[in-house]
Amino acid sequence: MARVLIAALAVALLAIATPCESREQTTVELRNSSQFVTMRDGVDIAVDTWVPKAVPPKGLPTVLLLTRYWRARANPSGREQDDTNFKMATMFAQAGYALAIADVRGSGASFGSRSTEFSSAEVADYSEVIQWLAARPWSNGRIATTGSSYLGNSAELAAIGSPPALKAAVPRFNDFDTYRHAVFPGGVPNIVLLSGWGQIVDALDANDACALVGPDCDPRSPQ
DSSP states (O other): OHHHHHHHHHHHHHOSSOOOOOSSOOOOOEEEEEEEEEOTTSOEEEEEEEEESSOOTTOEEEEEEEESSOSOOOOTTOOGGGOHHHHHHHHHHHTTOEEEEEEOTTSTTOOSOOSSTTOHHHHHHHHHHHHHHHTSTTEEEEEEEEEETHHHHHHHHTTTTOOTTEEEEEEEEOOSSIIIIIISGGGSOOHIIIIIIHHHHHHHHTTOTTTTTOTTOOTTSOO
8 A cells, every 4th residue: 555655646746747738739949958057055956948949039938847856867768759858848838938947956966965845045046046047048037937746835935035037936736834734734644745755755865766656667777
């Protein structure tokens, strides 16, 4: 039962922003790049950007995802069209947006340590990443955050620093009160979250590529 619950949790974590299939898909050529953005204290944050090759003269607005679950992973098929981030970037590009995905401090490829989830240092990073994105040559200076679960929380918390470039925060699902609604709902310990989620993020932080895949994962194969 515990494995089933943990597997279900992993599926929920992966379903961050699954693009909907539309009947008519417009082909958009994308330019993908990865870079480190240096924070005020010298910590480097890993950011991926997906930008249409054809950028209008006034630039594009950007949708930003701030994730704790690795911003990117190897694509087993090797085909770009099978990559989840490519699909998501294509969806946003068709709507007129660039896409950026950042590993939050101390997770994924980002440097720094994690004293807790959503630490004050991590939240302060959000504003700096937003302002960095707004200054890109392809940007029109307008950024929106979005996401579900952890990414929903980070999308909302990004507004704390009031970065001028943040024009919208769209938490698709988030924890209004982490203690009352997630960790101890109704005063009952949420073992699935405390144990299952804890095991998953511990494994991710140990660079376990199978952490979000499940018992059938082959650690020798890219995930």
